[in-house]
Amino acid sequence: MRRPLLALLSAAALLATTAACGGSSSDSGKGGTDKVTAGVIPIVDVAPIYLGKQQGFFSERGIDLTLQTGSGGAASVPGVVSGQYQFAFGNVTSLLVARDKNLPLKILTNGVSSIGVAGKDFGAVVVKGNSPITSAEDLVGKKVSVNNLQNIGDTTVRASVRKAGGDPSKVGFVELPFPDMPAALQNNRVDAAWVVEPFLTQSISQGARPVAWNFVDAAPNLTVATYFTSERMLKEKPDLVKRFTEAMNESLAYADAHPDEVRKILGTYTKIPAEVIADMTLPKYPTEVNRASVQTLADLAQQDGLVKNKPDVGALLSELG
Amino acid sequence: MSAPLSRLALRVAQILALPVFLIVLWWYLSRANTSLFVPTPGTIAGVFGEVWTPERLRTDALPSVLRLLAGFSLAGVLGIALGVLIGSSPRLRAFSEPVLEFFRAIPPPVLVPVLILFAGIDSTMKVAVIISGCIWPILLNTVEGVRAVDPVLADTCRSYGIRGGTRLRTLVLRSASPQIMAGLRQALSIAIILMVISEMFAASSGLGFTIVQFQRGFAIPEMWTGIVLLGLLGFGLAMVFGVVERRVLSWYLGLRRAARGSN
Numbered sequence: 001m002r003r004p005l006l007a008l009l010s011a012a013a014l015l016a017t018t019a020a021c022g023g024s025s026s027d028s029g030k031g032g033t034d035k036v037t038a039g040v041i042p043i044v045d046v047a048p049i050y051l052g053k054q055q056g057f058f059s060e061r062g063i064d065l066t067l068q069t070g071s072g073g074a075a076s077v078p079g080v081v082s083g084q085y086q087f088a089f090g091n092v093t094s095l096l097v098a099r100d101k102n103l104p105l106k107i108l109t110n111g112v113s114s115i116g117v118a119g120k121d122f123g124a125v126v127v128k129g130n131s132p133i134t135s136a137e138d139l140v141g142k143k144v145s146v147n148n149l150q151n152i153g154d155t156t157v158r159a160s161v162r163k164a165g166g167d168p169s170k171v172g173f174v175e176l177p178f179p180d181m182p183a184a185l186q187n188n189r190v191d192a193a194w195v196v197e198p199f200l201t202q203s204i205s206q207g208a209r210p211v212a213w214n215f216v217d218a219a220p221n222l223t224v225a226t227y228f229t230s231e232r233m234l235k236e237k238p239d240l241v242k243r244f245t246e247a248m249n250e251s252l253a254y255a256d257a258h259p260d261e262v263r264k265i266l267g268t269y270t271k272i273p274a275e276v277i278a279d280m281t282l283p284k285y286p287t288e289v290n291r292a293s294v295q296t297l298a299d300l301a302q303q304d305g306l307v308k309n310k311p312d313v314g315a316l317l318s319e320l321g
Numbered sequence: 322m323s324a325p326l327s328r329l330a331l332r333v334a335q336i337l338a339l340p341v342f343l344i345v346l347w348w349y350l351s352r353a354n355t356s357l358f359v360p361t362p363g364t365i366a367g368v369f370g371e372v373w374t375p376e377r378l379r380t381d382a383l384p385s386v387l388r389l390l391a392g393f394s395l396a397g398v399l400g401i402a403l404g405v406l407i408g409s410s411p412r413l414r415a416f417s418e419p420v421l422e423f424f425r426a427i428p429p430p431v432l433v434p435v436l437i438l439f440a441g442i443d444s445t446m447k448v449a450v451i452i453s454g455c456i457w458p459i460l461l462n463t464v465e466g467v468r469a470v471d472p473v474l475a476d477t478c479r480s481y482g483i484r485g486g487t488r489l490r491t492l493v494l495r496s497a498s499p500q501i502m503a504g505l506r507q508a509l510s511i512a513i514i515l516m517v518i519s520e521m522f523a524a525s526s527g528l529g530f531t532i533v534q535f536q537r538g539f540a541i542p543e544m545w546t547g548i549v550l551l552g553l554l555g556f557g558l559a560m561v562f563g564v565v566e567r568r569v570l571s572w573y574l575g576l577r578r579a580a581r582g583s584n
Binding site: 172187 | 530
């Protein structure tokens, strides 16, 4: 605490939060600020939360937001369950798997969505320019790299293969970090690579050729990832959750309407070269979770054996989402 | 009659006391814990049999162990051969020492992306990662061991005209063997660590791979069974190594015992 005023404010915030726990959930945040930590991944997908923080959408709702970066969707789940993070960003398939293991998670609002048009999306399966593979069906019997196995990448690539008439169980998947994929493709270590931006632009500039748009093939306007919280948080601090969700929705809408500012903020928290930032395809940031597409991902997860039980999509989505 | 038997019982109790105590402590601390991430030993033991079926042991544990043994033995052969070469020539040693120290200081996990470029993503890369990490203790210990050959014995060899393969076998390797074995022992534990790490990159089978997959799928008790299996594997390998070491170094251990006895 550098200033007495700040100390006073945070004392007020503390009082306000205790009051909220006591049951009065009306306007606890008005008097002060709630300290909130959100778990994110330093990738293109989370640009809205960085932008929203910069624009003051969180602070004007009494949320003092700290963004903590982790390595993947699955990494932030334990953080939210343990209460270390109040909110986090994670892909839908990870959350469905977590929910299948009885982790009490709830989706609050959309995170990032597919553009929904083949040829224009932010993720695709690419092959080397001179590869004989020309369609998703040709991936059968080939080695395809994904960033995480048993997750949204391989299930949606299998959906592409299935849609094209191939046998998805005969596609061999191997795990590689996205940044290593363009080189692995060039050196024929893998036959195809599922990449998202900025690695899609990067590999195409090196002569790679997209053969399947897995997010587009899986479902129309697929919701890829979302912001989520724990059931405990939703029960104990409904007002804070509501304010966070509102701020998040405002951030998403702002990001969707201001692509130039998204490109600008990417330079602050990622290491993507400036020229790639200028060229690459940005995803869509709608505020609505596309429930039908979450159901599709749930069906795909069940079909591919990622979850044991039939996923209860309704239980994962909160009323706010 | 009963004296050796009770001694054996005491020895077994000595070996088991600490593990049993730790398991009981773990059980006691985790019994009231509802956190998914800290299962009780009972849960883990119950899941162990389900997870590590003979089928899975064959598809995931066996490739790991084979890669481990391949990497460890290749590192052993390379490390001892180069060590003998460098250790026998003071000039070569002075020439290569700084470079060896440089390479030794590089943590092998950071080499993985580079090794993928050269060696691909298959078993070759994983064996290369294991070699790149566990060759150093073997190599440097061999160099030291060869350098420290007793000059009297070396002179004796020379006056009897013993040279070439016989000299290498009976003098150089023999007298360096305590150091070589110490290097191999260190290398074995490094090899187990690197076996797991190498399987966290670009893998589709293996123990490290399976543990990471369980962790990502929030299959926490299953993940713990993988860690327990790794511990058991390390323990088993160390036991086997101990038996081999006692055989190889029996002359040395006997010598030491005799020296101690005569003092």
